Amino acid sequence: MLTFIQLHRIAFTTILMKEIRRFMRIWQQTLLPPAITMTLYFIIFGSLIGSRIGEMSGISYMSFIMPGLIMMSVINNAYSNVASSFFSNKFQRSVEELLVAPLPNNVILAGFVFGGVARGLMTGIIVTGVALFFTEVTVFNIWVLSSVVLLSSVLFALAGFINALYANKFDDISIVPTFLLTPLCYLGGVFFSTDLLPSEWQLVSQFNPILYMVNGFRYGMLGVSDVSLATCYGILISIILVLFYISMRLLNRGKGIRP
Amino acid sequence: MSLLENYSGPALSISGLGKVYGNGFVALKDINLQVAQGDFFALLGPNGAGKSTTLGIVSGLVNKSQGQVSLFGHTLDGDGGGDVYAAKRLLGVVPQEFNFNQFEKVQDIVITQAGYYGIPYQQAKRRSEKYLKALGLWDKRDIPSRMLSGGMKRRLMIARALVHDPRVLILDEPTAGVDIELRQSMWHYLKQLNEQEGVTIILTTHYLEEAESLCKNIAIINHGVIVKNTSTRALLQELQQQTLVVDLIQPYPQRPKLTSVPLHWLDDSCFEVEVKKGVAINELFQAFSQANLLVSSIRPKSNRLETLFVDLVRK
Numbered sequence: 001m002l003t004f005i006q007l008h009r010i011a012f013t014t015i016l017m018k019e020i021r022r023f024m025r026i027w028q029q030t031l032l033p034p035a036i037t038m039t040l041y042f043i044i045f046g047s048l049i050g051s052r053i054g055e056m057s058g059i060s061y062m063s064f065i066m067p068g069l070i071m072m073s074v075i076n077n078a079y080s081n082v083a084s085s086f087f088s089n090k091f092q093r094s095v096e097e098l099l100v101a102p103l104p105n106n107v108i109l110a111g112f113v114f115g116g117v118a119r120g121l122m123t124g125i126i127v128t129g130v131a132l133f134f135t136e137v138t139v140f141n142i143w144v145l146s147s148v149v150l151l152s153s154v155l156f157a158l159a160g161f162i163n164a165l166y167a168n169k170f171d172d173i174s175i176v177p178t179f180l181l182t183p184l185c186y187l188g189g190v191f192f193s194t195d196l197l198p199s200e201w202q203l204v205s206q207f208n209p210i211l212y213m214v215n216g217f218r219y220g221m222l223g224v225s226d227v228s229l230a231t232c233y234g235i236l237i238s239i240i241l242v243l244f245y246i247s248m249r250l251l252n253r254g255k256g257i258r259p
Numbered sequence: 260m261s262l263l264e265n266y267s268g269p270a271l272s273i274s275g276l277g278k279v280y281g282n283g284f285v286a287l288k289d290i291n292l293q294v295a296q297g298d299f300f301a302l303l304g305p306n307g308a309g310k311s312t313t314l315g316i317v318s319g320l321v322n323k324s325q326g327q328v329s330l331f332g333h334t335l336d337g338d339g340g341g342d343v344y345a346a347k348r349l350l351g352v353v354p355q356e357f358n359f360n361q362f363e364k365v366q367d368i369v370i371t372q373a374g375y376y377g378i379p380y381q382q383a384k385r386r387s388e389k390y391l392k393a394l395g396l397w398d399k400r401d402i403p404s405r406m407l408s409g410g411m412k413r414r415l416m417i418a419r420a421l422v423h424d425p426r427v428l429i430l431d432e433p434t435a436g437v438d439i440e441l442r443q444s445m446w447h448y449l450k451q452l453n454e455q456e457g458v459t460i461i462l463t464t465h466y467l468e469e470a471e472s473l474c475k476n477i478a479i480i481n482h483g484v485i486v487k488n489t490s491t492r493a494l495l496q497e498l499q500q501q502t503l504v505v506d507l508i509q510p511y512p513q514r515p516k517l518t519s520v521p522l523h524w525l526d527d528s529c530f531e532v533e534v535k536k537g538v539a540i541n542e543l544f545q546a547f548s549q550a551n552l553l554v555s556s557i558r559p560k561s562n563r564l565e566t567l568f569v570d571l572v573r574k
Contacts, residue, residue, distance in 0.1 A: 092358065258319075
């Protein structure tokens with residue numbers, strides 16, 4: 001007789017593997033676009049414009065933008081995987097398969113979130129592979145690098161889950177990436193050091209969580225950062241805890257899934 | 260099965276169940292219902308009566324506003340305890356609408372569902388084979404589910420609901436839109452499941468002949484209230500009279516009248532006759548013989564349960 005923990009581990013693995021199978025099956029829509037987009041970024045911003053900019057924070061511009069571009073792909077894909085997959089489950093009503101089963105809500109949440117993390121990490125690896133064609137990829141601190149990328153993808157996967165719970169139509173899952181995520185990424189220090197900003201905008205940028213993720217990841221790769229690591233981890237973990245709490249509350253209430 | 264050890268109470272017990280939707284619509288008012296172990300039970304009612312809401316609450320797909328629901332003594336309340344998981348483990352659900360991923364392969368859908376119940380992969384694979392074969396879908400196991408016909412999709416939902424060997428199977432209009440041949444084979448399979456494996460079956464249907472031929476007990480719900488809950492046999496005995504349609508071997512243009520039984524002629528070779536409860540059919544035939552009416556066939560005008568159902572929901 002399997003224990004509850006064993007039963008729930010099998011259920012978690014089932015959801016996770018289903019999520020991985022889903023994004024692998026439609027790799028042309030999930031894994032290929034970030035590779036193409038980031039290739040264009042490296043060519044246009046890195047090679048063409050970057051050669052005129054020279055150095056940023058004491059390193060070549062191509063090397064400076066690489067961690068931010070990788071991180072941008074990771075968080076976008078972690079977010080959109082969970083948002084689109086869970087919303088599709090709602091739309092096709094296959095979420096009912098989960099609701100009738102003896103599954104605690106935290107197992108459902110973990111399955112989808114780690115599905116998003118898996119896609120985020122896989123995209124990160126692909127984009128890193130693309131980056132190798134343009135510049136040298138270095139690792140300054142593997143633990144910082146891997147923990148920041150993991151925490152960032154968990155954070156955005158949770159955010160994608162909340163978006164999917166609230167979404168009533170497919171348009172609703174593209175509003176946040178278009179109008180919130182993309183501007184925050186562009187203003188989050190991917191392409192520039194916040195030292196270049198006027199002091200008042202430096203203050204504003206401190207409210208952008210992506211700034212901390214990009215800089216934490218940049219530290220892991222290059223050893224340079226505009227923010228302290230402690231602040232980076234503190235903000236990431238705090239936001240994750242808040243999003244986890246909100247997700248669980250919404251799931252327990254059956255928001256968007258159980259009338 | 261340890262989840263059922265020493266339990267002899269009802270398979271499903273509902274008490275004081277109420278549901279008010281967010282828009283203020285009162286779907287259920289104080290529903291009390293018990294379904295015995297091994298029963299084949301029908302929950303009937305017109306559209307919007309509260310059938311799907313009741314079964315939705317039992318299945319965990321709809322939040323209840325008040326009341327208690329338990330399966331084999333395990334309460335189905337909330338998400339907090341082991342009891343609700345024990346209850347869900349005993350329950351299989353076949354909803355009204357197709358609710359599987361249309362892009363997934365047939366066998367993957369069944370195996371994945373088994374995984375949600377904590378069934379290890381190899382065991383899930385064996386069980387999926389068993390049920391896909393039993394429901395005639397084994398040849399289709401490797402095709403995406405969207406390529407199945409409507410009837411096959413219904414059977415896939417039954418296979419998926421059975422993969423964890425539930426003791427209670429809920430079917431919400433399982434044969435809606437299914438052709439008569441397939442419907443018969445599904446009836447046969449469900450009957451076998453109930454009689455040979457002792458699975459308690461609860462279904463809703465709009466085909467009253469389905470309920471009449473399959474179910475031992477019937478509850479009728481209307482406007483969120485149970486208006487009848489009894490055995491199929493007892494329910495049918497409540498019929499005070501039924502209308503028979505009589506076809507004659509040859510036309511009778513003169514359309515004779517009988518003194519003992521009023522005939523309602525539909526055309527020269529067919530009439531309807533109303534028979535009161537307790538009247539022997541032999542008496543009818545005697546009257547027909549006396550009037551030299553040669554009968555070729557005799558059949559009920561409508562399904563008997565249908566007559567009762569209409570009476571009850573009109574009240």
